[in-house]
Amino acid sequence: MVNLNGVKPKNGRNYYIALGLEGSANKLGIGVIKQPLLDSTLTGDNSHDCHTEILANIRDTYVTPPGEGFLPRDTARHHKNWCVRLIKKALAEAKIENPSIDIDVICFTQGPGMGAPLHSVVIAARTCSLIWDVPLIGVNHCVGHIEMGREITKAVNPVVLYVSGGNTQVIAYSENRYRIFGETLDIAIGNCLDRFARTLKIPNIPFPGYNIEQMAKKAQHKDNLVLLPYTVKGMDLSMSGILAFIDGLAKDLFKKNKKNKFLFDSKTGEQLITVEDLCFALQENLFAMLVEITERAMAHVNSNQVLIVGGVGSNLRLQEMMGQMCADRANGKVHATDERFCIDNGVMIAQAGLLQYRMGDVITDLADTVVTQKFRTDEVYVSWRE
Amino acid sequence: MSKRDNNMQMEHTLTLNIPFATSKQADIACQVLRPDPILRPQDFQVKYTSKGNELVMEFQSIDDRVLRVGVSSVIDSVKTIIETFDELE
Numbered sequence: 001m002v003n004l005n006g007v008k009p010k011n012g013r014n015y016y017i018a019l020g021l022e023g024s025a026n027k028l029g030i031g032v033i034k035q036p037l038l039d040s041t042l043t044g045d046n047s048h049d050c051h052t053e054i055l056a057n058i059r060d061t062y063v064t065p066p067g068e069g070f071l072p073r074d075t076a077r078h079h080k081n082w083c084v085r086l087i088k089k090a091l092a093e094a095k096i097e098n099p100s101i102d103i104d105v106i107c108f109t110q111g112p113g114m115g116a117p118l119h120s121v122v123i124a125a126r127t128c129s130l131i132w133d134v135p136l137i138g139v140n141h142c143v144g145h146i147e148m149g150r151e152i153t154k155a156v157n158p159v160v161l162y163v164s165g166g167n168t169q170v171i172a173y174s175e176n177r178y179r180i181f182g183e184t185l186d187i188a189i190g191n192c193l194d195r196f197a198r199t200l201k202i203p204n205i206p207f208p209g210y211n212i213e214q215m216a217k218k219a220q221h222k223d224n225l226v227l228l229p230y231t232v233k234g235m236d237l238s239m240s241g242i243l244a245f246i247d248g249l250a251k252d253l254f255k256k257n258k259k260n261k262f263l264f265d266s267k268t269g270e271q272l273i274t275v276e277d278l279c280f281a282l283q284e285n286l287f288a289m290l291v292e293i294t295e296r297a298m299a300h301v302n303s304n305q306v307l308i309v310g311g312v313g314s315n316l317r318l319q320e321m322m323g324q325m326c327a328d329r330a331n332g333k334v335h336a337t338d339e340r341f342c343i344d345n346g347v348m349i350a351q352a353g354l355l356q357y358r359m360g361d362v363i364t365d366l367a368d369t370v371v372t373q374k375f376r377t378d379e380v381y382v383s384w385r386e
Numbered sequence: 387m388s389k390r391d392n393n394m395q396m397e398h399t400l401t402l403n404i405p406f407a408t409s410k411q412a413d414i415a416c417q418v419l420r421p422d423p424i425l426r427p428q429d430f431q432v433k434y435t436s437k438g439n440e441l442v443m444e445f446q447s448i449d450d451r452v453l454r455v456g457v458s459s460v461i462d463s464v465k466t467i468i469e470t471f472d473e474l475e
Contacts, residue, residue, distance in 0.1 A: 077462075080462060080465070080466050083466065084466065084469045084470050084473050084474065085473070087473075087474060088473050088474060091474075099474070119422065119463075120466065123418060123463045123466045123467060124466055124470055126417070126418040126421075127414065127415075127418050127466070127467050127470040127471070127474075128470060128474060130414040130417060130418065131414060131470070131471065131474065131475045132474075366417055366418070366420070366421045367421045369421055370421055370422055370423065
């Protein structure tokens with residue numbers, strides 16, 4: 001039996017308020033959520049249905065010029081510059097006047113992610129915790145994505161596909177852990193897309209993957225797919241080879257290297273494919289690989305639902321392909337969210353952190369708030385599920 | 387390398403005293419800074435204490451370059467703490 005009501009809200013309120021701080025990559029997100037004290041969470045397995053109300057969800061992204069990625073140092077500086085201002089704005093938006101009384105818990109991303117940006121945010125989190133006398137909770141970033149996805153879509157026990165700039169994992173829940181069934185062996189899918197966008201020198205606003213998605217829609221030779229390496233390794237994936245290969249194609253295209261017979265007709269020298277076709281082929285190839293391992297994981301755990309989380313999860317083509325796979329399975333269903341919740345945000349950290357808090361997991365010693373670059377999804381004991 | 391050798395090499399030192407509005411603030415700053423481990427303890431060490439309403443930071447390092455880099459990163463964190471006090475307390 002899971003009792004989510006064990007720890008009561010502060011000051012006899014009948015609802016909990018959590019502040020979530022996220023800064024593991026180039027997005028700085030601050031969120032405030034409210035969860036009512038419900039009878040349905042007293043017993044049973046209802047952590048996906050907490051009636052979470054979002055009071056504030058603001059984000060500031062560190063955007064680099066076309067052709068450049070974000071470096072840890074510069075990203076950390078961005079987060080330091082904006083963190084306190086954003087917290088202030090989020091509190092105002094959530095109409096929180098006295099944080100010491102109104103906030104039950106402050107949740108921050110403990111890992112995984114880039115060390116320096118994570119550290120910038122935890123400094124603000126610790127200071128707020130001490131001046132307001134509000135407890136702190138460290139949240140695993142991946143678990144944050146999963147819990148937010150479950151709360152928004154109400155998916156009870158889905159296979160989770162977590163696809164972002166730093167992670168690519170197929171996850172399923174079993175015995176109080178989110179277990180990793182398959183993952184990337186080298187770079188993450190979002191990293192692969194971002195780096196290809198850098199090769200193409202397309203803008204990083206709103207984010208590189210979105211711009212690749214828009215270009216892929218304009219592909220003119222969709223029926224003549226550019227062949228790329230298809231690198232599924234059992235339940236795992238490898239993407240660095242695909243990136244190197246397609247980077248080479250793009251460079252030959254820009255240099256007008258007529259010797260490349262994939263790109264130019266060997267007799268007439270006519271250009272056969274465009275940059276848009278490359279974007280299309282890259283998406284189709286990568287997403288097909290994801291769909292394959294996700295389907296295999298579904299068969300393993302006997303599940304008919306998929307939840308897609310992480311920044312790449314906002315890609316509509318990925319959602320469509322996953323939908324086609326699920327439609328072929330009995331009662332199959334895809335759950336996905338939009339960019340507000342898919343892309344890194346503070347609300348998801350607040351959601352997972354508040355569940356931890358309600359189960360009585362709270363940091364008592366600040367030495368336990370040290371952030372870590374490596375923090376695997378299955379290291380977290382999921383006490384809030386049966 | 388033994389511990390004694392290390393201490394002998396940590397010749398470059400710097401002490402910073404940062405005044406805060408109250409002794410509680412100095413104490414909080416100290417608690418916020420203390421948990422994070424130093425990445426290369428054999429090259430750089432720092433000790434945080436609070437004395438009245440002052441935060442005292444004592445740095446030790448093997449050379450002036452490591453000292454400068456280490457001190458500047460700690461100062462960045464102190465700036466965030468001060469901004470939090472100013473805006474959110």
